[in-house]
Amino acid sequence: MTRADKCDMAGPMKTQIKICGLSSQASISAAAKAGANYIGLVHFEKSPRHVTIEQAVTLKQAVPDSVKTVLLLVNADAKTTGQAINILRPDVIQFHGSETPEWIKLVRDQGGIEVWKALGVRDKMTLAKSNRFEGVVDRLLFDAPAKALPGGTGTSFDWTLFDGYEHRIPWGLAGGLGIHNVRDAIKSLTPQLVDVSSGVESSPGVKDVDKIAAFCQAVRDA
Numbered sequence: 001m002t003r004a005d006k007c008d009m010a011g012p013m014k015t016q017i018k019i020c021g022l023s024s025q026a027s028i029s030a031a032a033k034a035g036a037n038y039i040g041l042v043h044f045e046k047s048p049r050h051v052t053i054e055q056a057v058t059l060k061q062a063v064p065d066s067v068k069t070v071l072l073l074v075n076a077d078a079k080t081t082g083q084a085i086n087i088l089r090p091d092v093i094q095f096h097g098s099e100t101p102e103w104i105k106l107v108r109d110q111g112g113i114e115v116w117k118a119l120g121v122r123d124k125m126t127l128a129k130s131n132r133f134e135g136v137v138d139r140l141l142f143d144a145p146a147k148a149l150p151g152g153t154g155t156s157f158d159w160t161l162f163d164g165y166e167h168r169i170p171w172g173l174a175g176g177l178g179i180h181n182v183r184d185a186i187k188s189l190t191p192q193l194v195d196v197s198s199g200v201e202s203s204p205g206v207k208d209v210d211k212i213a214a215f216c217q218a219v220r221d222a
Contacts, residue, residue: 014219014220015186015190015191015192015193015194015219015222016037016038016172016192016193016194017035017036017037017038017193017194017196017215017216017219018036018037018038018039018040018070018172018193018194018195018196019031019034019036019038019039019040019196019197019200019207019212019215020039020040020042020049020070020072020174020195020196020197021040021041021042021047021049021197021198021201021205021207022039022040022041022049022059022207023041023042023049023051023055023059023205023207024059024207025059025062026209027207027209027212028059028062028063029062030207030209030212030213031067031212031216032063032064032066032067033213034212034213034215034216034217035216035220036067036212036216037067037068037193038067038068038069038070038091038092038193039063039067039068039069039070040070040071040072040094040195040197041056041059041060041069041070041071041072041088041090042072043056043071043072043073043076043080043084044072044073044074044096046074047205048204048205049197049204049205053083053084053087053088056071056088056090057087057088060088060089060090068091068092069088069090069091069092070090070091070092070093070094070116071084071088071090071092071093071094072094072096073093073094073095073096073097074095074096074097075097075098075099076097081093081107081111082111085107085111085113090113091113091114092113092114092115092116092138093107093111093113093114093115093116094115094116094117094118094141095115095116095117095118096118096143099117101132101133101136101137104117104133104136104137105136108136108137108138114138114139115136115137115138116137116138116139116140116141116172117133117136117137117139117140117141118140118141118142118143118174119140119141119142119143120143120144120145120157121142121143121144121145121157121158121161121175122145122157123161124161124165126161127142127161127162127165130142130169131168131169133169134168134169137169138170139169139170139171139172139192139193140169140170140171140172141171141172141173141174141193141195142157142171142172142173142174142175143157143174143175143195144156144157144174144175144176145157156175156176156177156181157175157176159185159188159189162189170192171191171192171193172191172192172193172194172195173185173189173191173193173194173195174194174195174196174197176199177194177195177196177199177215178196178199178200178211178215179199179200179211179214179215179218182194182196182199182215182218182219182222183218183219183221183222186219186222187222194219196215199211199215200212200215
């Protein structure tokens with residue numbers, strides 16, 4: 001049983017919050033103060049939220065013990081992945097590319113680390129195929145389909161695709177979430193976790209501390 005399984009089977013719980021794409025100590029402090037459970041650091045050079053591993057190490061020092069650090073990787077090679085785990089020591093690795101279940105399981109087993117996989121939801125077939133990650137990942141993140149970037153695009157997907165779908169893996173919702181719609185998302189889908197990035201920004205890659213606070217409050221209100 002995975003760590004996420006244990007958490008989700010412990011009984012009714014509030015929706016957890018992940019604020020992704022943080023790149024300053026001020027935004028990390030704001031996320032922690034607002035009640036975020038996870039903060040995400042993006043190690044992907046094409047992203048406006050990219051941080052180097054060295055920068056990530058410095059940022060992680062600002063993360064309180066009550067908040068977990070998630071490092072996002074996109075199709076990183078074995079060397080990069082290994083260095084990221086050994087140097088940063090994140091609580092979670094989030095794979096956000098076309099990584100296979102076999103590769104993710106290898107990282108999870110050898111790295112002894114919690115792993116998440118993000119999937120872009122195009123249709124019900126995406127959901128059906130997601131079950132191949134059962135027993136491999138600790139959590140799935142259902143996101144909008146990739147565009148120029150694999151995530152953080154501010155776009156959502158058709159939530160009605162979840163109608164009739166039975167989740168077999170602990171999961172979270174991402175893609176186009178913000179203060180304007182996260183309440184509806186929680187009430188209609190009851191995700192175990194919500195993941196926001198561009199929805200709490202003033203411009204691409206620049207987090208707005210007031211929006212972070214308002215988003216976390218909206219989750220609690222829901």
